[in-house]
Amino acid sequence: MIGNLARIAPAALVVHLLACSAETTLDATDAASAPAPATSVDSGAPTPSTAPAAPALKLAVGLGEPGAFVPPLEGEPFALQRGCQGAQHVFTSLRIRGAKGKLARVEVRVHRVDDEALVSVPTDVRLPLEPDAWSDTAARITGLTPVIETPSEVLGRQVLIRVALTDESGARVEGAIRGAVAWGTDSCGRH
Numbered sequence: 001m002i003g004n005l006a007r008i009a010p011a012a013l014v015v016h017l018l019a020c021s022a023e024t025t026l027d028a029t030d031a032a033s034a035p036a037p038a039t040s041v042d043s044g045a046p047t048p049s050t051a052p053a054a055p056a057l058k059l060a061v062g063l064g065e066p067g068a069f070v071p072p073l074e075g076e077p078f079a080l081q082r083g084c085q086g087a088q089h090v091f092t093s094l095r096i097r098g099a100k101g102k103l104a105r106v107e108v109r110v111h112r113v114d115d116e117a118l119v120s121v122p123t124d125v126r127l128p129l130e131p132d133a134w135s136d137t138a139a140r141i142t143g144l145t146p147v148i149e150t151p152s153e154v155l156g157r158q159v160l161i162r163v164a165l166t167d168e169s170g171a172r173v174e175g176a177i178r179g180a181v182a183w184g185t186d187s188c189g190r191h
Helices: 003-007 010-028
Strands: 059-065 080-081 092-097 101-114 122-129 131-133 136-146 156-169 172-183
Touching: 059 156, 059 172, 092 101, 092 156, 101 136, 122 136
Parallel strands: 080 172
Antiparallel strands: 059 092, 092 136, 101 122, 101 156, 131 136, 156 172
């Protein structure tokens, strides 16, 4: 595999690695984000299911401005960026598998890890699912902007970005990423 990667052009290698990382990130969350199996009480004998099981709703939380999903890298800080209207954000993006419908309700909260304080303005919006460039079976929601009103509450500290997503069928899944926050570049004008 390494020999094959050495023959790939540098730009293609970056795209390949990001695609693999994005798939790995979504697959790695499968066990943690899968809903608990449904149970029922039945006094009769078990009957085999003939219908294929619907794919479980799965969520990977990452970083990225509109149009981009980037899995967080170990040890890399989350960039706190000033947006066009002057507020500070850690741009957050999602990859979703198994969502029903074209819209999803998305809730985003940023908490400081050491004391669990909520340090963002809570986000609760309905947004369209975007096609995912890396997978025909996944969708994305990119460029979410949880507002951090007081940068001094998060700079140099660990935060947990918690996301809950509910699809149009009512299925719900939760995910999170954790990392330290550092000043990033001004994001206004690039999207």
